[in-house]
Amino acid sequence: MKNIGQTFQYIRTYWKDRKIASVTPSSSFAVRKICGKIDFTRDNVIVECGPGSGVFSFAILNQMSPGSKLILIESNRDFYEYLRRHINDARVFVFYDNAINLPCIVKQLGIGVVDYVILGIPFSFTDHELNHKIIAHSKGVLRKGGKLIVYQFSPRIKKYLKQHFEEIHTGFELFNVPPLIIFEASD
Numbered sequence: 001m002k003n004i005g006q007t008f009q010y011i012r013t014y015w016k017d018r019k020i021a022s023v024t025p026s027s028s029f030a031v032r033k034i035c036g037k038i039d040f041t042r043d044n045v046i047v048e049c050g051p052g053s054g055v056f057s058f059a060i061l062n063q064m065s066p067g068s069k070l071i072l073i074e075s076n077r078d079f080y081e082y083l084r085r086h087i088n089d090a091r092v093f094v095f096y097d098n099a100i101n102l103p104c105i106v107k108q109l110g111i112g113v114v115d116y117v118i119l120g121i122p123f124s125f126t127d128h129e130l131n132h133k134i135i136a137h138s139k140g141v142l143r144k145g146g147k148l149i150v151y152q153f154s155p156r157i158k159k160y161l162k163q164h165f166e167e168i169h170t171g172f173e174l175f176n177v178p179p180l181i182i183f184e185a186s187d
């Protein structure tokens with residue numbers, strides 16, 4: 001659930017960096033819907049790329065088991081520093097990096113495979129090559145039966161998902177500014 005501090009941090013960061021793509025963090029409706037796709041009854045390794053001020057990260061943290069791990073990869077320095085200041089939990093690893101480097105980060109942590117990758121990065125702002133690689137790299141770290149969850153303002157990323165995954169479910173969250181398209185991809 002987002003709090004006033006997260007929203008304030010978000011607006012301040014947006015003012016400096018329009019590439020973060022939205023003026024406000026995702027809504028609590030979106031957070032609930034996306035977290036509902038995660039099986040919190042078991043130990044998981046979850047990677048979140050583009051956590052921003054952490055609306056999903058905090059909700060995941062509140063629900064995940066003591067044996068789970070959460071890896072956050074954020075390319076905006078202000079958000080990275082905000083997350084470092086506000087998350088103090090041995091299950092969380094925060095990186096100031098680009099989602100493209102996801103496999104190296106996972107390897108560096110000595111983690112074999114990942115259960116869930118959540119991508120909140122604005123794919124409309126990145127080029128074809130990068131979109132393709134980020135989806136391929138996400139699939140590369142997922143265990144068999146693992147899930148890639150992508151939330152976006154536009155359906156543009158679907159064609160990339162189709163190239164890598166057999167099953168793609170599409171959903172929507174209208175109670176968000178702007179409304180979100182949510183893709184859930186697995187094999």
Ligand SMILES: C[S@@+](CC[C@H](N)C(=O)[O-])C[C@H]1O[C@@H](n2cnc3c(N)ncnc32)[C@H](O)[C@@H]1O
Nearest residue numbers: 020025026050051052074075076098099120121
């Ligand atoms: C639309 S915001 C979503 C923020 C947050 N997850 C939320 O829902 O409120 C996109 C975030 O992705 C980050 N981002 C953009 N491109 C990225 C990349 N290639 N790797 C990692 N983070 C990226 C931005 O800095 C920003 O924090």
